Each structure stands twice: as structure tokens, then as C-alpha cells.
Amino acid sequence: MIWVNNQWQPTPRPTETEIFPMIRRVDSTCSNAFIVRASSCVLVVDPGADEEQASAIEALVEEIMAQGPRPVLVVLTHCHRDHSLAVRDWPARHPSWLLAAQESGAKAMRGGDHRVTMAYMFNEDYPPVDVHVELLSAIDAATVGERALAPCPGGELVLRTDIAGFAGGPPAPRQSLVAGEKTVAELFHAPGHSPDSLVINVGGALLVGDLFCAAAPMVAGIVGWDGDQLKRSLAMVERLLGDGSVHVCCGGHGQPMTSSQALDVLGQVRAETEKLSGAAILDERRVAFLKRYAVAVLHELDQLFTIMAGRLFTLSYFLEQLEEEELAAGILQSLDIDAIDNLITSFHRAERDSQGDILELRTPMRGLVTLKRINNILRQARIDDYIDPLIRRRLRSLLLDYIDATRGLPFQTTMLERDLNQFAQEFVEEMARVCQQSEAVLASADDDKAFSTALARQIAANNALPPVRLNFVPHPSRVLTRIDHDRCSDLLVDFIERFHSAGAHTVDMDVAILDGGQPCLTLRPSPPLGLASAGKQKKAFWELSARIAHCQLIFEPEAVGIAPLA
Template sequence: MEVFPYIRTVDMVSSNSYVLSARDQICLIDPGGDDGQMDRLVEVIGELWEERARPVLIYLTHVHVDHSFELSRGDLLEGLGGAAVAVQEAGAVSLERGDPAMTLSCLLGREVAPRSPEVRLLSSADLAAPGRRLIELGRGAAFEYETASFGIGDGVVLHRQRVELGGGDALEVYHTPGHSPDSVCLRAGELLFLGDLLFASNPGVAGIPGWSRADQIGSIRRALWLLEGGEVLQCCPGHGRPMEAGAAKKTLCRLLQYTLSLGDPLLIDGGWAREAAEYSAVALRELERLFTIIAGRLILVSSVLEDLGEGEAAREIEALVDSGAVDDLFSRWHDRLSSCRGGGLLEIEVVHEAGRIVGKLEGLFDGGGVADLFEDHLLRRAGRLLNDYMVTYRGFRPPQCLRAEDLTSILRGSIEGFIRRPRPGDQILEAETEEEWLRALKARISYVPLPERVSVAFAGSGGLPPAVVDGERLTDLVIDILERLAAGMAEEVAIGAFQEGEGVLVRIAGRGRGIRDPFRRDELRYLERSISLCGGDLVAASGGDAPAISIRFSGDGEGA
């Protein structure tokens, strides 16, 4: 049996495809979703058919449109006697209905016409009465197979169909649901075709319609069992390059542990993709602002140290964050976002691109390495935003610690955190070692005296009821708002907390000559989400020369 792989750069348009040429059958595994790719596959199949005419069967690892969309151009094979489609029974039902959810056409922006497959692999009827079957496909072609099921341990059952291809070759089909109910793996001799099994637990994938954590865990164990036999030497995924069986086994073992650790993600559908794409734009804009602050201050510290003759210390500062790599990531993001706005990218592609960028930013950001140079609340905000985005990207809700707390104490603590000034000058004089002196010097250079530009006053009614809030998130949010007002040239900021029904209303307002509005639309979108994660609701925001923001928190007794 000859194998003709079509391996493409990983994207969401199309899967890899594989053509198998056996004595009695030509097999096409996953026609994919790209016209040019399908044209090339038809050329290969046509040449093989001209050498020896035999039935052509299209096997789907599952019906997602990146694997199956080119079925709509199956007429290209009519001159070769046509092609029958073989797909697991659940996928056959989805194709017959043109199901936009189960084919992911709604998520990937491609309309699927209903189609009735000729062969239902691993059907309930076959599993109920296993054995040999023969399906007449017309034009003298037939599909002969044998069904069997057996336990492989830990209560996991492997369902298999063996299709004879002639000349001693066979194609074995295994039901491996999880990524989708109809997912299968196929084995041809030393090759195991995995479909999307390796990616089914990935962020932005786990949670798609039909995804099942329990099924995915079972299917990973099925694939590992197949590899344990030693007959498979190479694994061919639906996306990406083939890998040796040993490497695939290690990947599957890691995947199993990760999948076991997963909870139940949110449903990844068109609505989720829209919201996640919007959040991607908001989160990446704020991350760019934070990383610009961090990188800018590191450059300042490095430059001053260099001027002071502390070249080695300056180079150590430069190495803390790769500013060039950070700039490249955000430049790439802006290019991709522009492409999306121009109609060149799907929303789900934007989400995945943002996920890749945030993942790389996490790798570049070492909060511990810069802890002596920045305010702890700034580093917490950056670290938390990176984490919140990745949690959202994985299909879960960011963690909250909501409980009844005294808002007056939290707000006063936030003000103290904002106006607190470090003691780098004193520490420079008190340093007993060169290391201590350098640490204090770097902190002094990095310090930005924003709090010294503005006076902050707190006023509130007494006896406020406890409010349901995430105290740490709210503390950092209030400091963030104060910094934005100070950077916008506010001279005075008033923070008030007042009882409103059973809840508490917090108002933060700035005043000053030439004050700039820190609550523009883009900033408000980020702040509104941050407020929600604190447990509050943004009820009002005003800009102009009197910027103010009002947040309502539920009382401990509300909603009980």
C-alpha cells in the first residue's frame, strides 16, 4: 500500500489529507477545506485510478468543516466512478442535517449543504450485532468490513471495524470520541491517523459542540493502548507534521494528565467566539499598556545605570524583559486585528491568535525578577490579566474570591497603597553591601511619583452594610483608577462610598485644570470587565473635565 500525504501549515481552514493506494481501494482520509488542496488530491487520485480502476472511498476522521468541507466538490471524482463517503454514525447524522453546530460551520464561517454518506462506520446496529458485513455501493463497488469490540482495561472499550483493502492490506477504524461524538482514528499498517485527538483538550477547542471530557479521556487511553502494541511506528495528526510513535505516546501521556485536570469548560460556540474576540482586543490593549510601562521603566533604569558606570547591572536589567520580543508580539497582534476588521480573519482565529500571544507574554514576564523595581499592585495587575485571559481562552471563568467585606476598609487601604512612597533614598544611604546599594539605586531610578501629583480624599456614610466583593481585585482596581486619573493630570480625587438600598455605591471622581479623560470607550470596556470580576456593576461613567466612575456592589443580604 502506498501513502500520499498532504501536510499543510497549521490553520483553521483545512486539515491535512492522506491518500492511500491499495489493490482493491483508493482511500482519501479527510478531503479538508481548501479548494487548491482538493484539486491536488483529485490529481493524485486520478493518476492512481488511471493506473488501475478501483473504488474510491472518502473516510472522515470527523465532520468538522476543516476536515470535510471539500465533500461539496465530490463531483470532481465522478469521472473516476464517483466516491463513497464513510463516516461514523453520529457524523453521518450531522452531515445529513447540515448541522451548523456539530460541523462547526457556524464557528468557522462556512455553510454546509446536507449530504447522506454511503457508509455509516461503527453504527449502533453493527456494534449490537458484530461480525462481517457487505454494503453494495453501486457501479460494481462494495464495502466489506468486520466489527468487533473488546475491553482494554479501566472499563474502557475499544470499538473497531476492519476494512479489507486487498493484497493483504486493511484499514482499521477505531471510535475515539471526545473532540466530537463521531471522531475516529484509522490505522493502516504502521501508520495511525489521529484526526484531532491531540488537540481536543486545547484552549478554545475543549468545549466546542459535542466535546466531552470523559470521552476524550477514554479515547486518549485507547490511542495509548494502540501504541503499546508496537505495531504503529508513526502517527499522522489532522494538523501538523507526522510524529514517531514514541513522541506521540509522550504527547498523549501529557495530554491525558492535562485533560484529567480540566473541569467542564463553557460552550465554545459563535457567541463565545464573539465575546472572546472582543475581550481579546480589550485585554491585549491593556496588556500592551502595562508592558509599555514596565519596559519603559526598565529602559530608563538601564540607561541611568549605564551613565553611572554600572554597565553590568544595566545589562542585567535589560535581560529581565525582552522588549524587542514584546514589541514584535504586539505588532503581530495589531496586524492580525486589522486583518480581522478587514474581514480576513474569523473571530475564533482572533481568539486563538491572542491566546498564542498571551502565552508567549507569560513566558517573557517574570514578575519575581522585577519585583524590586515596581509597585506590587502593578505587577499583580499584569500577572492577573495574563492569567485571566488564559483562563478565559481555555473556556473557563476567571477565579473570583467573593465574600462579604467592609468596603470602607478596602477603599482606605487602596488609597494608602496608592500614596505609599518607597524609601529608596534612605535605603541607598543605609545599604551595607554593594548588592543592597544597587538594589536601592535601581528602585530609586524606577520610582515614578504619580501619587505626589494629586491629593486623594475619602468620604463615606457611616455604618455601611457589608458588600459582596473580591477584596484583592478591588484594591488593585481602585489603585489602577487613581493612577489613570493622576496620569490624566487630575489634581484632586474624591472617593465616596454610600449605602444604596441593601448595597453600596462607590464613586471616584477627579478634578483639575487641563485634566484629560481617562474613561474613554476603550478604557471603560476594560474597566467594566474588571469591575465585574470584583463583584460590582458599572452604573455610570462620565468624562470631559469632570471624569467620574460609579460602581455598585450588592449587599450581603441581596439575592439571598
């Protein structure tokens, strides 16, 4: 164990300084906190946003002060709500304590900026807070030297700014907190996660705020995030970790690490950051979109896995009737449907129970965790021979599209110019095709295992697609448009499955040109069904799928049109 949580212990480098880490379970609403005790001062780093944690910090500091007065400095690695909200009442309760933040964060807190402080993620305002000390300001960097802070009971605090040199990289401004002629901490500006992010070296313990989670989904792209600055900050921290001055590293969320472990994590963060060029800003509108997206995708996955489970059980039943008991049992074990069902059910239950949750990102984050766990189950599944490729492709797109969306990345589409008539005709042929594998079955007759496997594939292939007759009427002329073949095909299959489940025997398809010159592929089920019964979540998913495929959906009373936008 690197540190014992919630206990005083010496800092890694031999000094008179002790540290009291408050390491929490990873929690988006409140950060870890650190209290540093020196003979000449008390340093509180990132008090967080939890009232119980804040009260515990206050009690610890009061215990120290009872042993003899000394200056108290509260330092924020950055001004985000989960790191800073606890201080909102401290100026009134502890007027002698000084609050310090990097220059841009100090201005945001004084102005009650709910965007820069990330309070908007919680549907909250941010109360203006008087920040006494601006750290590593532009003036500090330009006029290296020292300045004394406001007088404090029991001693004086001095900020000493110089330029630190690094082997193999550019120098950087460094600000040292000096109390009683002893350096208690060294601070470096490390923007990227936020404009005001700092890393703080306290006796060989490097406190990095949220630098190491800055490239994570639903963190990358937040207001103030900057990928280029993040890469430069990561390079600087890599040099700090490599020069021998750091022994322990800890972020605002998660467990402490050795310097070698931190270097490994840093490499992963750098690699992820390189993939995030052009990531979308995670503002209020995008958070609302991700919340709707998570719910729609999990509802769709629930339906898709129900279809897959039905097909696997049907295949297993037929094999049992053919006295292929071993293979039948293997089919049921090819995919852990129960585990997936439990994950999806847990998501929906948590979603119902969390109505009114202050954290707007809770649903998208829960959706991301659920999808990643489902993806891990699918990696171990053995379903390629038993589930048709159309369903597997749709499943893969659902998972990867949502994960990309949470990282702020654009949806991966392949837009090609096609004749809409030709696309529709190929789709009809693909849906009508029954993958006959009789030759494979006969060819493997001498090998019991190969015969059984080929037979299972044959049964699965004949049971793969819904028995709906497709009638296609092309437009008399070529209708050129740009279209993503796979995504539009998946959208068509989804509609046809909906029609089939509602009782349709036939779907008529035709290509037309709308009044504005936009091409459109229309589907009309027979008997006429309408789409009113599809439900809110299903309609939301259709609209989302069309958006990803760069299409517009045109709903009519008894038909639906898919009109490519490109």
C-alpha cells in the same frame, strides 16, 4: 524523518499498502490529508477544506484509477468543516466514490448542521452532503458481523465489526475495512473532541484526527466536546499505541510522531483534560466575547508596558546621573521591551489586515499566541526590584485571565466578605505609602554591588505610584459585601492612572448605599474630567475587568462608581 511529505511510501507494517501523506503547516482552516493505495481499493482520509489540496487528491486518485479500476472510499475522522468541506462537490463529480463517516457525523452532514460541523466558526452555512456509509453505528456495535457496501467499480468493500480486547482496559467495537479479503484499515470510535470522532489504523499508521489537540485552548468546549468521553478515548488510544500494532501516529494538524512520542503527547493531553471540568461551551456568543476580549487585553497591555518602559528608562537615567553606568545599563536589559512592543504591534497590524476574515477564532487565537510569547519574555525578565507589585500583579492577571478564558475556564477570583469602608481605607493607605528603603541603602554602604542595588530599589520605589491625592469619606455604618480585594484594587488603580494622565490632582472617594441597597465605591477626580475621552477599547477593558471582579460600573458625567455584585 518519519514520513516524507507528499510522496508515496509503504505503511509501517509490511503490507501491499502505501500511504501518501499531505502534511500542512498547522492551519485551523484545513486539515492534513492521507491517501492510501492498495491493490484492491483507494482510501482517502480527511480531504480537508482547501481547494488546492482537494484538487491534488482528486488528481492522485485519478492516476491510481488509470492503472486499474478499484473502489474509492473517502473516510472522515470527524465531520468538522476543516476536515470535510472538500467533499461537498465530490458526489456530483465522482458518483462512484463512497463517502463514509461515523453515524452521528453522517447525520450532521446530511442535514447541513452548521454547528456540529463547526461551520459557525467561519460564519458559514454547511451545504448538505450525501454520506453513503455510516461507520461504527449503534447497530454495528450491537450486531457484530459484516456488511457489504454499495457495489463499486473494480471490486467490493466489506465492513467487518467485532469487539477488540485490550490488555488493562475494557473492550471496544472495532470495524475493519476489508477489500479483496485483505484488511486495509481498522477503525475505532473515539468521541470527545466531537461525538463522531474516529481513529484509523492503516498498516501500523494511526490517524487520530483532532484527538491530540482536543484539550487545547479554543478547541476544548466546542459544540459536541465531552471531557469524560475524551478521557475514555485517550485511554483506548493509549492501549492501541502500547500493544505494538502502531508505529507511526499522525493527527489532523501537525507533524507525524513515533508511537513513543505519541504516548508522551497523549499524557499531556490527558493532564490538560483533567483541568477542564466544567469548561464553557465555545459557541457563537463565546467566540464573539473572546474576539472582543483579545483586542481589549492587547490594548491594555500596550499601555501597561508603556508605563513600565517609562519607569525603567527613568530609573536608568537617574542611575547614570549618579555614575552607576553598569547598573543603569542592566536596568534597560532587565526587560526586552522592544520584543514585547513588536509582538503587540504585529497583533494590531494583523487585526487591521484581517477585517472580514472568515475564521471568527482567528483574532482570539492570535491573541493567545501573542500573550504566551509575552509571558515567555516576562519569565526571563528581572524586574521585581524595579516595577512595583501593583503593576506586576495587574500584568499577571491580564495574561492568566485571558489564557483561562480561551480554555473555557472560569476566572479565578477570591471573594471574601469585607467592610467596603475598610477595603477603601486600606487601598488609600497602600496608594499613599512610599516604600522608604533608606535603611537598606545605608546598611549596604560597605558593599558596592549591594549599595547600588539598594539604591536602585529606593529610586524605583519613590517613582512607583502616580502623584494623585486621595480623599476618602467612609459611610457612617459598616457596609458589608463580598469582594475580590486584588481585582477591585487593580480596577481602582487603573481608574486613578487614567485620571492622573488626564490632569487630575485629587480623587475624592466615598462609600454609599444605592437605592436598591447595593453598596458602591465612587471616585470623583478634581478638576472634573469625565470619562468620555477614555476611548472605546479602554471602556471595554474596564467593563471586562468589572465583570471578572463581579462588580458593576456606574458611569456618571464626572465620576465612576464600582458596585460589588456579590
